[in-house]
Amino acid sequence: MSDSTRRVLIVGAGPVGCLTALSFAKMGWQVDLYEARPDIRLADPTAMAHRSVNLAISSRGITAMEVIDPGMTARLLEGAIPMKGRMIHTRDGKQESQLYDRHGQHLNSMGRGLLNQVLLEELSHYSTVNLHFEHKLIALDFDHKSAIFKPSDSDSFEVTFDLCIGTDGSYSLVRRQMMRVVRMDFHQEYIPHDYVELHMAPGVDKDGQPTFRIDPNHLHIWPRSAFMLIALPNKDKSFTCTLYAPTAELDTLKTREQVSAWFDRQFPDAVELIGREAMLDDFERNPRSSLMSVKAYPYHHKDRAVIIGDAAHAMVPFYGQGLNCGFEDVRVLTTLFKSFAVEAMPLKGDEDDKLARALEEYSRVRRDDLLAISDLAMYNYLEMRHHVTTPLYRFRRVVDGLLSSLAPFVSGSSVTEVLSRVPFPAKAARGWLPLYTMVTFRPDINYATAKRRAERQTRTLDFCGYLAGATAMGATALGLWRLALANGVLPRK
Ligand code: FAD
CATH class of the missing domain: 3.30.70 (Alpha-Beta Plaits)
Incomplete structure (x- = not known):
């Protein structure tokens, strides 16, 4: 391994860990990716049996992948099946299609195994990336920037790093080790x-x-x-x-x-x-x-560690955003490394100020978004299992659709270039947009803004509803009063 560039230690070769490894390899870092399980490319398919087999990947995840590797993203999409809406199956066996978007934007059903395999395949082309399977992290020492791994077939050993990224999923050990040295709020x-x-x-x-x-x-x-x-x-x-x-x-x-x-x-x-x-x-x-949800804050420790993906924000799967959000973490981290000009070259001193500031900014930028999507995911369970069949929900969809037809259409691909430079554009998109559209098809709108805007839109609709109700009641009362006068039920003055 070359000593001329800095070494990032990535723990967990799930999809988020692999995309992170790819991004750091492209930024010129030495990458060591450690995974507790065997190489999925060689593994028996039943090894995946406890995980969901396929995932719905939307514009957010795709944009993040495109920012890091457009060619690989195109190859992945060839293996995906577009899903343009929900098909509701009622108790009496009827099917009702509810399209996601009037511009034909869609989700992509992608095999989890295929996604992981394509990412690993891509990584294997980089001489600066070392993949270590069946190596379980067992301890971290942030002061000395060292980690201990236990291979499945030999004794544990120590490695050193410049930066450690925890992508080791919802039960993250990197997170637990960080909690010993960081004043981290944590909720599970x-x-x-x-x-x-x-x-x-x-x-x-x-x-x-x-x-x-x-x-x-x-x-x-x-x-x-x-x-x-x-x-x-x-x-x-x-x-x-x-x-x-x-x-x-x-x-x-x-x-x-x-x-x-x-x-x-x-x-x-x-x-x-x-x-x-x-x-x-x-x-x-x-x-x-x-099913569980994890909230933590902050996500980083000084200039030496950060957690992303499920390690930082496991959420219930009802918005289909868990992985999309994890990929977005990688994109946001990458853009911040670029804008803070974090070098892949070794430093003279002990602490890297630019790196520390980039990680601090990452925690700051991500906090509200990760809390927002976690709450939205929880709420969407009720929507999917119950609201989608109610008349009020259908009426709301029609109104949302009509009002959003006035908003300018922004395709996911047209924002990729902007999102490769900044976490999110400063100018918020204008017009009326349904919450589902903002979360799923508008990666240029961050989750917290989407949630806030949707709450505002709901208040506007509620107000219009009350106004319409009050007007109708007023008109009815006036009609009854006139009728009563005409029939002599009420005395005229
Ligand atoms: P993981 O995929 O959990 O990967 C973590 C990796 O770290 C694992 O390979 C693990 O073996 C390794 N690891 C753990 N500990 C160690 C250690 N000590 N040492 C070394 N390696 C370690 N998201 C969507 O966007 N769309 C969907 O449609 C969707 N559907 C879902 C359906 C279900 C039923 C569930 C449960 C989740 C769904 N998700 C969905 C969420 C998605 O699966 C996760 O958000 C995503 O897998 C997180 O990726 P990750 O790489 O952060 O973590």
Whole structure:
């Protein structure tokens, strides 16, 4: 390894760790990426069984990847399936399409494994990147900038670093080690719901070829108020379905008969699509996983450590933003390194002021956004499992759609250049925009601004609603008064 450039130690080769490694390699750093698990490119696919198989990646994640490596992003998108809206499956078996965006912007269903593999493949082209699989971080010493790793097949050893980036997921050890030396606020919350994944195999068309059983260009939702089933398409024409339900409800389903009867009551059409036996096998065999949210602040320690991705902000998956937000972290960190002119070359002194200021600014810039998206993700569970079927929600969508048609259209790609230079443009976008559009398709609007604007828009709509209600009541009262006068019910003066 060359000693002429500084060394960044990245802990965790999930998607966020890999994109971070790529960004630092491009900025000229020596990169050491350590991962506790085996290399996913060689691993048995069942090693991924406990993770969601596919993810919805939106403009935020794509823009972040494009800023760092446009060519790789284009290759990744070739393997994605566009989802242009939600398909709501009602209890009586009807399907209703709700498009996400009137300009045709869409989410992308991407295989988690493919995403990780393409990123690792890209990294393997850099001679300055060292990948270390089956190496688990067990301790960090920030004073001496050193870390101890335990390989799966040998004794633990120590390495040194200039900068340590924790991308080691929701149970981050880097975060826990930082909490010993940083006055970090920390909040972890489990929600009383679990999720289980079920597989919907492809159907067979009249020529004997595999085919999608339901429309592949939608994210399918079976909303049932207290719980829901969703399905995302895969390239092999199957769907990955995820059941989200209260832990207490799932606890009542002890036998195959009980599970079968419950699915028949709640999702009869899904039972047919997945196949009863396959569904019961999956439900029995696949793990029931919990869902939690992590909030922390600040995210950095002096000029030597920072946590990003789920390590800094694990959130419930209902806005489909967890990874998009993690990729955005990488973009924001990269732009700040560039604007603070943080050098990849070694320094003479002990402390790097520019690096310390870039990391401090990162914590400052990210704080409100990460809190906002965490809250929005929690709220969206209620929207997906319940609100999407209510008349008020549908009416609101129509009004939002009408008002937003007056706002100028800004495509995700047109902002990529700006977002490669600054965390977010200073000038906020104008016009009326639905919250979902701002969060999902407008990476130039930060999460906190999106949340604030949506709250303001809701207050405006509520006020208009009260005004319309009051006017209607006033008009009715006036009409009744005139009628009463005309019929002599009320005495004339
Ligand atoms: P991880 O993917 O958790 O990777 C962390 C890595 O660090 C792992 O490989 C782990 O092995 C390694 N590691 C941990 N500890 C150590 C250690 N001590 N030493 C070395 N290595 C270590 N997000 C979206 O944007 N869209 C979606 O549609 C979406 N759907 C989701 C559905 C579900 C059911 C769930 C649970 C999440 C979903 N998410 C979604 C969120 C998304 O999965 C996460 O935000 C994303 O995986 C976070 O990536 P990461 O790289 O930060 O962490």
